[in-house]
Amino acid sequence: SPTGETSTDNSTTETQESAVFNPDEEQGIEIGQLRSELGAIPKIEGTIKLGAVAKAFENEYWRTLKEGYEVFEGKLQANGNDVTIDVTSAQGEGDEQGQLSIVKDMINKDYDGLLLSPISDGNLVPGVEDAAKKSIPVVNVNDGLIANADVFVGPKAIQNGELAAEWISNKLGGEGQVAIVIGMPKAFAARQRTAGFEQYIAANASGIEIVAKQNADWDRSKAKDLADTWIKKYPDLKAIFCNNDTMALGVVEAVKSSGKDILVVGVDGIGEAYDSIRKGELDATIDSFPLYKSQIATEVTLRLMSGQNVPRVIWTPQALIDSTNVEMNAEEIISWEEPTFE
């Protein structure tokens, strides 16, 4: 039964807290499944104020996430729920302390629930501890991990790299040289993306050789410089996987000017990546649909607050976007269904 499953999940969470928390190894469920188990979103009593803290609005990904929160706030209000969501972010991805300040401020201001996307795995832990003291529910929205949050909402990060690896290996017919541009080895997501890619190749595509793997610190220009050098050093290079789209777009510039036919795959699904795919420059990106992710996260938070039994990990949709589906509607790709309200 669904209830039984959730309770075992909770008990594993107990032990997980003292061991390493890794959502990829958890028994997560998807939102559709959650909805079918728990039904419509319960009616919200009274006024509810939610606080959402993103990593950094400097990055398009997080601005889109914010948009999702706002969209869902609208939907809630349209359905007669008095819910407001305040969305803020830290000052850049190096501002761990600042992000913590924001969370503490929200706790001081007695927000009713928190949706947090931490910069690093640890920086919001003290805030979450404070929230627990005030019994404020905390939902961890990817990609930093909060071991002591109530629920994790996000895509399966390792699958992200796997999707890319699978696509590349199919395109290449299972053989050829590939390279990886890593972001900063700071975020869980960056590491998992790389690991997922490597693991898939090792397990399923022995003909593909990862010839190079270097950091570009999420920087477009550094990624381009890396690719410039690689393209010369490995004349047979067939594909480059990048930990995010910004770097992938830098790599695309290098590939374009080399005149070679090298596949470039990014991660995030930012608008510019879609454009580039349409133009036939970038080959693919793995979109984790922040616009919907934040809506799901909010839905999960409300369910949690109304006392429903929510499992520890909720997977959000992600999909590989290439020329075949770039014109498709996102809702169609992820088979999005609007939530129902009580």
Next chain:
Amino acid sequence: MKNIWKKFSRELGIIIALLILIAVFGIIEPLYLTPANLLDIIDQSVINGLLAIGITLVIISGGIDLTVGSSMAIVIVVMGNFLVRGLHPVVAIILGIAIGLLLGGINGFLIAKMKLQPFIATLGMMSVYRGIAYLVTGGWPVLNIPSYFRNMMDGDIGGVIPSSIVIFLIATAIGFVLLKYVKFGTYLYSIGSNEEATLLSGVNVDFNKIMAYALCGVSTALAGMVLLAKLGTGEPAAGQGYELNAIAAAAVGGTSLSGGKGTMLGTFFGAILLQALKVGLVVLGVDTFWQYIATGVIIIVAVYLDIVQEKFKTWKLIKQTA
């Protein structure tokens, strides 16, 4: 009373600035003035404050240290590794301090003995230390720092005052005494103000310089420990860009980047002021992008006020003697 006034006249500017800042934020949003929030501000300035304490020593001696962020990362990952393997926390703390001393000492050696310019020597070492921090863990964070250590460095003492604040206060006090009442401090001012004259007075300039960097390493190590305890995770990428914040705190607190001038209390309040500003902007819900602008403007205004205050003092002195 008037004596105290005079004694701390150097720090007066920054204290007044801090009070004004708090008052302004408090008027706009009373929540800002709650004890919990004010305590939080201090608590959150501990890391930057500890780094700034060490950097103040170095800057007074006429140097600069850009490695603090990277050194901190090394301390964090090494201590984290040992703690997770069950090393006694006290031993781990001693180990951490020793690492800080060593890393700082290397900087000091390059600068004092090999005569490299402080900016460029520590710029290079910043990169070297970061690489080492990554190598220690292979880039991965050290997870699940034991809670006894976390409680030790970041628990509550007597259920009220966070122990990290106590560490911060003790470090400030030690720094204060070092600068004001111990030879070493006199030598730092003296070296920063006129290195040649100090050398000719028979002071071992090289040794004192190395000590300044080594002690900066120690306070960096303390900052690292507190961060490790606060976050419960030791990341090799921790502390990136922290060096500039720490320098800003020292400068806002009245430390002159050309050396020879500065006080520990100034730095202490400087670190708190920067955090009070940040928290204030958050409490007011100021847009992130505007926060960048506000932070920069406040740094410049604070330092400018310090210049104006100095000018005013000189002017008053002239009036008196005229």
Next chain:
Amino acid sequence: MKNIWKKFSRELGIIIALLILIAVFGIIEPLYLTPANLLDIIDQSVINGLLAIGITLVIISGGIDLTVGSSMAIVIVVMGNFLVRGLHPVVAIILGIAIGLLLGGINGFLIAKMKLQPFIATLGMMSVYRGIAYLVTGGWPVLNIPSYFRNMMDGDIGGVIPSSIVIFLIATAIGFVLLKYVKFGTYLYSIGSNEEATLLSGVNVDFNKIMAYALCGVSTALAGMVLLAKLGTGEPAAGQGYELNAIAAAAVGGTSLSGGKGTMLGTFFGAILLQALKVGLVVLGVDTFWQYIATGVIIIVAVYLDIVQEKFKTWKLIKQTA
């Protein structure tokens, strides 16, 4: 011949270091020596090189500029916006230069007129300018920079030499002439070496300082344009941390961070050396974490060699006269 030798004796050290570096990488991996790769190295050092040219002027005058990364971002997003709306590329370039001049001029004003210390003034403005860059676009990148602009700044001239390299060479040449053959350059050295004596010699010190920062702004603007052309997208987050790289290039090229010393050619080769190192490490497939260490070590060794070379020169002189 011997004359040329003597004329460029200051730059000799860095040139030899660069040749050794290239030789070592070339021996390990012959691919490194292909003309295409060598051209790439120069091409990739253009951004850092242009920033370093401006920073060299500022450092020689005894200052420092930490804003270059942020200023560059402003230039990029503003120019990007106008280009996308169809502004003529030449007008856009003039606009970009004007912005660089303005931003640099503001830094110069704070330092020369308001007497703020260069480090702290530009540390504050670095934050302010970054905020402005974000505000200009609301954080979004400017996409689809027109290709005629991109070809102009980053195309190939005569099908061989990338135009960005030509821009770099021209900027270096202008900087070289400014420093060596125009009185402005003499004044910069003079100010950096002894500001008071320069002032008493009837030189308008404030004006020349402001000009140094303003020109640094211009070369920053050029770097921004090239980056915009290279990437085809204008990001407000561009250039973070670039200031330290640019300072490193200048220092490696023999510019003294205490002012009064340095050359344009030194900086030119300094920027190329750092990129040659980076590319070499990538070509050899050195692990990223080791790259951090190698970069730091090379910076320190290069600067140390410069010191040793100076000492050696003195020593040789002593031998000659003895």
Next chain:
Amino acid sequence: MESMIHFSNITKQFPGNRALDQVDITIEKGEVHALLGENGAGKSTLLNIFHGIYTQYEGEIEFEGRPIRFKSANDAIEFGISKVHQEVNLVKELTVGQNIALGYEPKRGILIDFKAMYKTTDHILKRLGCGFKSQDRIDSLSTGEMQMIQIAKALFHNSKVISFDEPTSALSEREVVRLLEIIKDLKANGITILFITHRLDEVFKIADRASILRDGKYVCTLNVNEITKESLIVNMVGRNVSAFAVRHNPRCVTSTVALEVKGLRSTVFKDISFKVHKGEILSFAGLVGAKRTDVMRAIFGADPDIDGKIYINGEEVTIKNSKQALKYGIALIPENRKTQGFIKDFTNEQNIALASMDKFNIGFFIDEHKMKTNCEYYIEQMDLNPKDPKYYTSSLSGGNAQKVIIAKWLTTNPDIIIFDEPTKGIDVGAKAEIYRLMEEMASLGKAIIMVSSELPEVIGMSDRVIVMREGKMVGEISHDELSEERILHLAMEG
């Protein structure tokens, strides 16, 4: 008498320059021994070696019969050997007492024992008869008082040997008298004194013996009471030079006023009004600290917040900065050569060109050849040594550096030249040349203002003297009425 210090075969090589060449000198215990020689003769270098500041040299030093070789200044101090430096070398951020005790602070546990420190240092200051206290700040002191701190420092270390490198060059007559008394007093207490000076009078007042260096070589050691000034000079310079400031050419004062100052005042001086004519040498006399330098800086536009009127050739002008002063044909040869006079990293030709860069342009660009030619002209004119336009000014001797600075200002072709302590720390030979230059300028119709604390040169050179005291003009003396007594009377009591 027994030998205290014995220098044997000391050789010191600088890049491109042998500063000392096999120097042999013996200093006896308890004597005051003067080291004499022209600028660049190697006097300071010898002391720097003795005090462990230069550690690379050839030869041997014996101290009380034992060979010594110091590795640092500290070593020498520990041995009871202290130095009062040529340039005042103090830490501005510290108090007087902290400066005196620097490096050797008394401790209680690990903390500094401030009470004991201030007590000891106050005691020493009292013994030296200083009017300030050990807790005072350095920046409120005059140059003379700063010098006292250096002497106090030596006493604090209980030194057996104290050496003085031109201690009187920055002092007023009154302070010089006081210093010489102190030196006698130290001698009476059994302390051996080494003493460098360019003021030969002082040698005869306090020294027992004098050793002479020329071009880095030892010349001779003389008993002071057996010789005359003239024979000293011949030994130092190798030829006969007048040690006196005297005018050779006829006076050429015109009635045309070149510069008039009316009611000039600032925070430190007030009511300054005077005229200077073309062809005139007008001196400002007074004790050090009379604020003459500040008046000159004000006229030159170097300080802000000045009230009053300035007329050049009868026309009122406002001078807000040195650039404008230059435009009006004013030149200022500043008091402090090192910090205000020249650029350390510049060669002679660059330093000489700095104030008139516009003259060395072809279009937009610098004409290096013109710069060099100009420098060569002055090398000849002023007998600059070495005769190399590419030589760095910072490695020149004091007198030669001063000539470079004067050349810099002459290059601007000024009408009004202000010399602030023009012969401070300059040897007799160079002094005579600077006097000759001043005369020549006057005869070319330039107006010359000289600030000097050396009465002989004030009396010897001036057409007219204005005396200042505590920021005020207290009297004017015409050429025929000039005497040391008149000037001192006005300068000290009014």
